[in-house]
Amino acid sequence: MTSVASLFAPVEADLSVMTENLKQLIGAQHPILYAAAEHLFGAGGKRVRPAIVLLVSRATRGNQEITQRHRRLAEITEMIHTASLVHDDVVDESELRRGIPTVHANFGTRIAVLAGDFLFAQSSWYLANLDNLEVVKLLSEVIKDFAEGEIQQGLNRFDTELDLDTYLQKSYYKTASLIANSAKAAAILSDRASAEAENFYHYGKHWGLAFQIVDDILDFTASTEGLGKPAGSDLRSGNLTAPVLFAMEQKPYLKTLIEREFSEEGDLEQALDLVNASDGIARSRELAQYNAKAAMACLNEIPASESKEALLNLCEFVLSRLY
Template sequence: MSVTAPAPRVAGAPSGGEDALAALTALLRPDLEACNRLIVERMQSPVALIPQVAAHIVAAGGKRLRPLLTLAASRLCGYPGTEAGGTRHVALAACVEFIHTATLLHDDVVDESALRRGRASANALFGNKPSVLVGDFLFARAFQLMTDDGSLEVLSILARASATIAEGEVLQLVTANDTATTEAQYLEVIDGKTAALFAAATRVGAVLAERPAAEAEALDRYGRSLGVAFQLVDDALDYSAVEAELGKTVGDDFREGKITLPVLLAFERGDESERGFWRRTLEAQEQREGDLGQAIALMQRHGALADTVRRARHYGDEALEALRAFPDAPMRRAMADIVEFCIARAR
């Protein structure tokens, strides 16, 4: 993408990302199907509203990217698949999805989002109250599943990740509307709110398979870098995606005054009048018709979207590097291709 290109899309990776997700899903089909069954089974409750709200977000759609990563990392480390009697990776993949879903339910309340994956969000459909409480329920269920699994090391990894996610979300609140946010602070936010769960989701694979600490570290690095790349692309897409494809409203971050990397880069590279625009729209939250278009134009003028994706590619390369700790195999190749999938969304 040229820095002056008018099209509101981010250039970058070649196509083929979706194929990578399909390939990993195919490789793990029996495991993922067992995970989906467990998710549906364990979100049940005699209180009927709980599975209703949970089904809306957990059972319907979603790429299952995080649980797929847990399944993949476990199998990469030699943990047996479902056909060979492996069940723990399935349970932990369900935990990871429950924790993720709980944070989505709470995020949508915090962000007052009306849409999630292109459909009405749970809070829009059921109200904020059930969203908060069903999030709590799913979080507790995740810890019940982990306790049943019985590994204190896994519990420690996912409890720490859960605390870090909350810290990242609060830090995001604190930096919202503040154009003086530094890139380091922004990276801390996304490391917490997104990358911590990716890192935990992959790290537990090595724990399950009782592999040496170096492999757990390598999977943590893979997951964390992948999570950062994923979030950077997400933040670029918020200013560039085609709504129907992304399944979320373009401009959400802008309307909420979230300070993401594209904004930071455009602010940093802009002149005083441009900085005035960002301060008015994001700090003072005085937004007028046409402001989103103007924001996108400024980002393009300064290459902010292309550079955000470029950084995502850097973190993607780190994720690929971490995979070198493992011998070449179909699972490793599929996990490498997932890096491409995360970045190619910004096509």
């Protein structure tokens, strides 16, 4: 399988500079924040979101160098994403992220909540300083979407009446909104026509949905070691994802197990077996493939470049994680 790092070759140097900048931007304020920043930005994350911003920036600049505003947008994107992860881990009481202890496991819940708040506030400050109202609106929408997605997920726990459209909407809020809006923002900073910027928005939206659906499949098919968290943890917490929604259509008893919140011994194991015995995973894979192909189609009008090729290859990569 192609490594994600190799796909970022056109922006690898940009990403290295960004990572060091982030440690300084976040950590300069306080020793604890510096320790948290070292922990967050040195945690072996894939840096997919800022990489997409930088690839779109280079794809829309032609032979010209990207600007400092493009670089700052990539940093803002990673700050917003990381803030959401820190808060998610507190809400979900997750002890591990990417196989290492989470911020709240290392520093305590109080510091984790404040570190997430600080990251959101810092990203908003740098966003305002881009001096582009349209970009400010796009990224502010993302922060609202994160909260909306988290609230939706909390309200819909163990809800067997949840439908696929609501699941996809929540997946957009929690994952795809940031990728879609930051990709569009990068094109706007390159002064591209609104139709082209909109194409990059839809690229990010479909890519983000494909990424989330694949993540939700891996929650059932990958090992605990590969996930960096226990397999089946979404279902255990009542977060019903595409494989479960499809499986419930075939395996009605799965609803019973979910509605009693796996309160009896062996319920969770039985539920996992029912999902694996259904075509839920296969149908979810088809849904991910549909979105990956839709993302690729959004780049049809974009001139050929190394960066465009990387954006196309990222669509193949997101599906290759399943194999």
